[in-house]
Amino acid sequence: MKNLNVQKMKQAGFVLFLGMAFISCEKNPITLVLHDPIYPSGSQAVTYSAERVTEGSIETAKLYETVSTINSSGTITTAGTETLLETWDDPGGDLTFTKSSGHGNNKLVTYRWVFTTPDQTKSFKVTYATRPYAVTGMPAPVYAQGDPDDVFDLVFIPDTDITNINTFYNHCRGMIRESFFDEPHTQFWRRQYNFYINTERGHATDFDNRDVDGPHQLPSNNANLSFAEGRALLHQNDLRDWASGGVFSSEMQNRGTVMHEAGHGLYGLADEYGGGSHWQADDFPNNWSSLAGAQGAASDYGNCKDDGDAVEMGSDNYYRLCVSSCQMVTTGLNHTEYDCPCRSRITYVVFDNASN
Numbered sequence: 001m002k003n004l005n006v007q008k009m010k011q012a013g014f015v016l017f018l019g020m021a022f023i024s025c026e027k028n029p030i031t032l033v034l035h036d037p038i039y040p041s042g043s044q045a046v047t048y049s050a051e052r053v054t055e056g057s058i059e060t061a062k063l064y065e066t067v068s069t070i071n072s073s074g075t076i077t078t079a080g081t082e083t084l085l086e087t088w089d090d091p092g093g094d095l096t097f098t099k100s101s102g103h104g105n106n107k108l109v110t111y112r113w114v115f116t117t118p119d120q121t122k123s124f125k126v127t128y129a130t131r132p133y134a135v136t137g138m139p140a141p142v143y144a145q146g147d148p149d150d151v152f153d154l155v156f157i158p159d160t161d162i163t164n165i166n167t168f169y170n171h172c173r174g175m176i177r178e179s180f181f182d183e184p185h186t187q188f189w190r191r192q193y194n195f196y197i198n199t200e201r202g203h204a205t206d207f208d209n210r211d212v213d214g215p216h217q218l219p220s221n222n223a224n225l226s227f228a229e230g231r232a233l234l235h236q237n238d239l240r241d242w243a244s245g246g247v248f249s250s251e252m253q254n255r256g257t258v259m260h261e262a263g264h265g266l267y268g269l270a271d272e273y274g275g276g277s278h279w280q281a282d283d284f285p286n287n288w289s290s291l292a293g294a295q296g297a298a299s300d301y302g303n304c305k306d307d308g309d310a311v312e313m314g315s316d317n318y319y320r321l322c323v324s325s326c327q328m329v330t331t332g333l334n335h336t337e338y339d340c341p342c343r344s345r346i347t348y349v350v351f352d353n354a355s356n
């Protein structure tokens with residue numbers, strides 16, 4: 001992780017931002033834009049959707065699309081021009097539009113939604129590739145929004161144990177919609193993610209069976225994935241999941257496990273349960289190495305915490321302020337939410353990632 005000067009951030013008023021209530025610049029309705037299937041073949045129809053997750057009126061919505069052709073080295077050989085697909089005036093509910101003809105092979109498709117509300121005009125621009133991905137040895141972008149230097153890049157890697165690759169693709173979409181775009185704090189920061197699907201497979205091993213099975217087996221193009229802050233090895237069989245060599249594993253249907261492991265892999269959060277991995281980060285920790293340290297930090301979180309919230313994790317000599325349902329306590333099928341110390345750490349890493 002790149003190191004951001006915290007003193008500078010404090011001077012810039014950054015710390016005031018951590019309350020989050022102060023910077024909800026996005027006016028209602030909060031909209032989530034997505035496409036389905038997330039990684040379509042060149043001949044598949046694609047449905048674009050804009051979900052309203054909060055109440056609020058939209059005066060006009062417009063959906064645009066640009067289709068470009070790329071070659072095996074990733075060069076754009078034919079740049080598309082942006083065309084308007086649909087306009088909605090004063091629409092209610094969620095919006096969908098289906099492009100029934102496929103986009104063709106070797107394509108990069110960019111769509112852009114523009115919503116005009118009574119309070120603001122906002123736009124969302126997303127790029128995805130058609131399958132098979134044209135660029136040799138590289139993961140296919142399936143939901144890309146920003147410069148990889150400025151946002152989190154997360155690559156979904158299919159495990160060799162997956163029997164139906166379409167099930168895997170659907171779960172990758174589920175990881176985006178039902179994990180990152182659903183947990184409130186990562187939903188708030190949803191523009192800060194690029195998601196990819198790797199063409200090469202890996203194989204996850206069980207944490208409790210490492211002596212026999214060894215570490216996670218990395219995909220053959222692993223060296224090309226070094227740009228990504230997160231590599232999620234998604235598998236079918238039940239395993240005790242773990243992180244190794246920058247790769248973390250999860251059952252492909254487990255929205256909570258991915259959010260917990262992303263807590264480690266993307267945001268540098270420590271475990272918040274007894275017997276987990278603990279450390280006190282220099283900046284915006286979620287673990288403290290003393291009770292007094294945790295109690296002293298409570299006032300940093302405004303009304304969210306007081307010093308009575310500081311508890312030891314098991315008998316590990318480390319302390320937390322987060323509630324016992326915090327995502328860094330739990331894993332499994334369903335995600336929970338990050339409590340405020342974890343949220344502050346995530347916000348810090350978002351800014352760190354964007355500004356270095």
Ligand SMILES: [Zn+2]
Binds near residue numbers: 327328329341
């Ligand atoms: Zn927490």
